[in-house]
Amino acid sequence: MPERKSFIRDIIDEDLKTNKYGGRVQTRFPPEPNGYLHIGHAKSICLNFGLARDYKGFCNLRFDDTNPTKEEMEYVESIQRDVKWLGFDWDGRLFYASDYFEQLYEYAAQLIKKGKAYVCDLTADEVRKHRGTLTEPGKDSPYRNRSVEENLDLFERMRKGEFPDGTRTLRAKINMASPNLNMRDPVMYRVLHASHHRTGETWCVYPTYDWAHGQSDSIEQITHSVCTLEFADHRPLYDWFLDALGIYHPQQIEFARLNLTYTVMSKRKLLQLVEEGFVNGWNDPRMPTISGLRRRGYTPKSLRLFADRIGVARSESTVDVAMLEDCLRDDLNKRARRVMAVLRPIRLVIENYPEEVVEELDAVNNPEDASMGTRKLPFSKVLYIERDDFREDPPKKYFRLSPGAEVRLRYAYIIKCTGFKKDEKTGEITELQCTYDPETRSGLPQSSRKVKGTIHWVSAQHAVDAEARLYDRLFNIEGPGGEDWRDFINSKALEVLKGCKVEQNLQRAKPEEVFQFERVGYFCVDEDSRKGNLVFNRSVTLRDTWAKIEKKDN
């Protein structure tokens, strides 16, 4: 599939033409291990690894682990799992910013020696006050002009742990009057007596993102350092550090991060959803995390397709979640095995069908792919059909069962509804009575008779019980923002159905296997599923033309 072009590819094409990097293309995906990856990261992964693949280059996986207070091993493990699952391979190029701590420290000392960095004794609060505002310049720190010797000595003592947290920082000496706040003597190191998930107690000074990122890119000989738009303001600083050091200089390129309707994407909010119990963990199928989408039944291919379809640009955008859903259907339509499953069963008795007979009927596994073959379906006198496939008073254009109406049972017979039982107290229909026409069995000449509707069914005595978890959008509104974003959480985003009846072929289905429940939707087997207690997640519904008609006619 030809990759869609983008402004980033234009830049790379140009760099290749001018031989800027000797014909190399080297990218990197640099997550901070402080949470699980979400679909926005998937966009970035597909972008960075996709660039490397298409230009015969490489893409590194690098953990940006410069803040030990927020990072954990659990996250670095989940991130590797998710990247691999998405279908990408860093092929041995797995790095950590913490691998470069010693080198970074050395670089910092170089800047001090060049008079381009200094140790500052201002507290965080004082630094803020000195920084100025958007419209007023900042004031120089009183420690800005310390001698190289004093700075070197202090910096070394910071590393040795002589000073408490927050008492001193190493700052770049740039310009406190710069209109770009990032250039007003940004902090390079802070004192932090915290245990790091990889370096343990080795360090008590940690580099900031601005100081670590560009230099890490340089060390790894990255050519195109692709990041999101909010870092565009940092690019002058990124460039300044590299130039001040006089080392290999990659090019930072920014693109717009992904936003999706009816969900939230910030790591902070996702963490809150998990910690405050609105969902059951990072991989809850309602979450936009990669692991959540995976459990929901999304396939790596569908996510890659999605990344291709939405493209890469610099304009802030919010993609309609319907686009994502369509990508899943697109993939699963061609691959998913079709099965019969009745979610809300209602008993149906075929009165003129013999008591003890069980027929084996042929069913197609996937009409899109004949190579997937056929299977046998048992048929008998008592069946279950979907409650929604019967109406006592059918609305206009309703093609399914109703008193006196005919309908085709998929792969079986045409039946006619002759009566029904109703619980007079609740008004609930408890059983349907039908007759069948023996001449209309699928394959027989009479089976080509036209009937308006075809419905799915399972044989009552052969069906297997199952649980279905139906998911809907996590939020009730398109863009849940603001401080009260939690108020818009959709309390009906999960509906659990027990006592569903599915065809017996499903008995041995394993977690993550996906199926199309005919006429209903795509479902995958959940990890909670057990033999004898099958659990299915609804990944996405099928397009439902009838629902649309009914909604329109109200």
Added chain:
RNA sequence: UGGGGCGUAGCCAAGCGGUAAGGCAACGGCCUUUGGAGCCGUCAUUCGGAGGUUCGAAUCCUCCCGCCCCAGCCA
């Protein structure tokens, strides 16, 4: 209004001076033993607005308007 970025259909998004791709959604129709899938068609005389340059402008220039990001020792 200090700096940076962005405005093309309901939502994404091509377009790079020669007369508005594509996808999603929506809406018609065909087809159908999934109201699925598939197929056909409709959907921007106009590109945030106003001027200007040009034979010709979404593309170049000027001004204006709107939205997003930045005042963490987070990334």
